[in-house]
Amino acid sequence: MLQLSKFPVKTLKSAPKVSDNRSTSLLLQAWFIRQEMAWVYNYLPLWLKVLRKIENIVRQEMNSLWAQEILMPALWSKEHWETTKRWDSIDVLFHLPASDNKEYALNPTHEDLVTPLMSEFVQSYKDLEFGVYQIQNKFRNEKRAKSGLLRGREFLMKDLYSFHKSEETLLSYYEDVKVAYKKVFDRLGLWSDTYETLASGWDFTTLNSHEYQTILSIGEDEIYICNDCKTAHNKEIVDLVNWFSCSKCNSKNHSVEKACEVGNIFPLMTRFTEAFDMKYTDSDWKTKEVYMWCYGIGISRVMWVIAEYFMDDKGLVWPENIAPATHYIIVMWDNLDKAKDLAKKLESEWKEVIIDDREKVWFGQKASDADLLGIPYRIVISDKTLETGWYELKSRNSEETQIIPL
Ligand SMILES: [Zn+2]
Structure with missing residues (x-):
């Protein structure tokens, strides 16, 4: 699993205008x-x-x-x-x-x-x-x-x-x-x-x-x-x-x-x-x-x-079999251990996981970065989701979410 708090590269706030096509700008913006x-x-x-x-x-x-x-x-x-x-x-x-x-x-x-x-x-x-x-x-x-x-x-x-x-x-x-x-x-x-x-x-x-x-x-x-x-x-x-x-x-x-x-x-x-x-x-x-x-x-x-x-208006979109990771777990508050447990479970099913555990980055920014990177599935782990014992799985290609037990 890849933890963004330990990752050296950072996304940019906006897409640099460096070429005559948008995907190159998105690839630069999304590191x-x-x-x-x-x-x-x-x-x-x-x-x-x-x-x-x-x-x-x-x-x-x-x-x-x-x-x-x-x-x-x-x-x-x-x-x-x-x-x-x-x-x-x-x-x-x-x-x-x-x-x-x-x-x-x-x-x-x-x-x-x-x-x-x-x-x-x-x-x-x-x-x-x-x-x-x-x-x-x-x-x-x-x-x-x-x-x-x-x-x-x-x-x-x-x-x-x-x-x-x-x-x-x-x-x-x-x-x-x-x-x-x-x-x-x-x-x-x-x-x-x-x-x-x-x-x-x-x-x-x-x-x-x-x-x-x-x-x-x-x-x-x-x-x-x-x-x-x-x-x-x-x-x-x-x-x-x-x-x-x-x-x-x-x-x-x-x-x-x-x-x-x-x-x-x-x-x-x-x-x-x-x-x-x-x-x-x-x-x-x-x-x-x-x-x-x-x-x-x-x-x-x-x-x-x-x-x-x-690509779409939110950023890159990768087919699942060549995506840099299959799942992007957004961690809110102090729930990194729970996120790691879930990542391990997913990895045992041959999935690849990015954990967004960056500090002082709000949910909205993490969610839009997940979209920008084009990772096929997004999961949110927060106090609220842990309380219910379920987590939400959202696909990059649709607005619908699935509820899955932790
Ligand atoms: Zn012909």
Whole structure:
């Protein structure tokens, strides 16, 4: 349990106006984050709790694909980036001069690392197929970042890379990944407003990439959703000269929504395996190319999207499975021991508890802080409630209270 009297961070009286979206202001006011410099944030204890829970949901679903978790370096040498001719072509690549007269990059993506790394283990068809993923900080040297936490220079990503014997097996794994992604966004409460969206692929393939776009009024993307088959298209691939026509069913009936990209899938095909000479010997003794795709989820971005998506006029609202705590116990007067007893009981039922035992803070302030933090359930322990032997449980999403025996 977390006792606020021993907690170092304090809420602010009002939301600071620091960005063009309200959730970032609320996150600052409710002591989830502190800004270090433009577009770079410190994650304080409660934000980190939310982050770890989202990470674990993503981990569980990646593990269900038989993918193995690894961790690659954030720093990588210029020579490797030159192998794929990307040192100069990626405009957001951070270039770092180092003391040994060499140059390094802070990685915005890891294809250039994971391909030579895994090629060491692939000789024959028996060594394929597999997926590896990591949850790692990425860096983009953005000229201007946007919307608070939406597009920063440093952010946390889950990136999965899969390696295949053929295009056919790759496509079947890709269908499995789509199922896993749906589960991830469903468990995060976003699936009903999240669309698998066709977007442009890279120049070496005719295949589309897929983006997972969550509808959000301040989103930076625009998606065209077919009203007949629900296929979504990123604005960048919609032929606006001829107006919209669905790429799947040809319907012209559509709606346009602002959305925020929370995940993506890129068909890499043999772009990187060729560059690093990753090949395998098949059962017919022929040497063949390895096919590869990558699949991303922006962990820190999705966390911000959840904050923005669920907030209301009183503050943040967290889905119970990723909330920093499930219960917020307001203690009035000298009743801390009783509150701790109740917290222990709740913890034995796998609940997580914040006890607001701050001195000289009135009930109204504690109640509005509980709402601001977005904790799903609020309990009040006072002389009055103890006298009756019952306590009141109020849900963050409704005005109704339940009466429960202590
Ligand atoms: Zn359609």
